[in-house]
Amino acid sequence: MMRVYLAGPDVFLPEPERRGAELKAVLAGFGLAGVFPLDPPPRSAPPPLLQSEGSRIAAANEAHIASCQALIANLTPFRGPSADAGTVFELGFARARGLLLWGWTNVATPFATRSRAWAGGGMRDREGMAIEECFPGDNLMIEGAILASGGSIEVENVTPARRWTDLAALRRAAEGLSRRG
Numbered sequence: 001m002m003r004v005y006l007a008g009p010d011v012f013l014p015e016p017e018r019r020g021a022e023l024k025a026v027l028a029g030f031g032l033a034g035v036f037p038l039d040p041p042p043r044s045a046p047p048p049l050l051q052s053e054g055s056r057i058a059a060a061n062e063a064h065i066a067s068c069q070a071l072i073a074n075l076t077p078f079r080g081p082s083a084d085a086g087t088v089f090e091l092g093f094a095r096a097r098g099l100l101l102w103g104w105t106n107v108a109t110p111f112a113t114r115s116r117a118w119a120g121g122g123m124r125d126r127e128g129m130a131i132e133e134c135f136p137g138d139n140l141m142i143e144g145a146i147l148a149s150g151g152s153i154e155v156e157n158v159t160p161a162r163r164w165t166d167l168a169a170l171r172r173a174a175e176g177l178s179r180r181g
Contacts, residue, residue, distance in 0.1 A: 001033045002181045004174075005065045005099075007091060008074025009084040011037050013164055026170050027072075030178035035064050042067045065093055070100040070181060072173050073146075075138055075153065076163060077107050081114035083138050091145055101149040102177050103142070104169035108157035110136040152176055 004027055010019045020036030027034035041060035065071065071094040078084040083105075094101060107114070112133040119125040137143055137153050146153055154176070156169035 001031060002070060002177075003033045003035055003068040004177065005035045005068040005071045005090070005094065006037070006074075007071055007087045007094075009076070009078040009087065010074055010164075012078075022167065023170065026167055027174050029171075030174040032070075032174055032178055032181075035068055037061050037064065039064065061090065062093060065090060065099070066097065068094075068099060070102070070177055072102045072104065072170065072177065074170070075103045075105040075142065077105075077114060077138075081111065081118045083142060088139075088142060091142060095145040095149060099149065100151055100177060100180060101146045102151040102173040103137075103146050103153035104156070104173040105137060105153065106156050106158045106163045106166050106169060108155050111138050150180060 006020070006023050006027075010016060010023065013019050016038060020034075020038055024034035024036060037057075037060075042063050071091065073083070073087050073091050075083040075087065078087075082088075091101060091103075110133075112131055115125065115131045116122065119131065123131050125131060132140060137155065143153060152173070154169040154172040156166060158166045158168075
């Protein structure tokens with residue numbers, strides 16, 4: 001059974017263990033074994049160089065990714081117009097390891113539109129930096145890595161109240177990965 005790391009800000013939601021179980025159940029329906037960041041680290045996890053809680057979490061998550069053949073990332077914008085920064089790191093780490101990548105998001109508004117709204121409406125952000133319009137979903141490196149790995153990004157346009165609960169896009173990502181893998 002293909003092991004799939006579930007990247008995303010889902011660990012920050014209320015009741016993250018319940019959320020992890022929901023995400024894993026979706027993947028199991030497609031014959032995939034979900035690995036949630038809060039799962040116990042694999043035995044192969046190297047001890048962190050620093051003993052802080054953050055370094056232990058980082059080492060465990062890297063070990064989880066290294067134990068998987070694929071990664072599905074929740075790219076729903078988190079604390080701003082873009083995906084969660086930790087999720088983006090995990091995508092890059094997984095891409096460098098040659099994993100299959102898929103993404104999903106519950107926000108269909110193009111990245112440039114979200115960025116302009118966050119920045120006050122112009123083509124430059126609050127610090128005068130240009131706003132890119134290369135890919136509709138998020139930063140070009142995120143989407144480029146997913147597409148180059150053979151995956152896709154599934155988009156669902158949900159109401160704000162369902163942004164963190166709707167799993168339709170995840171189901172499509174899991175289905176696509178199961179066909180590919």
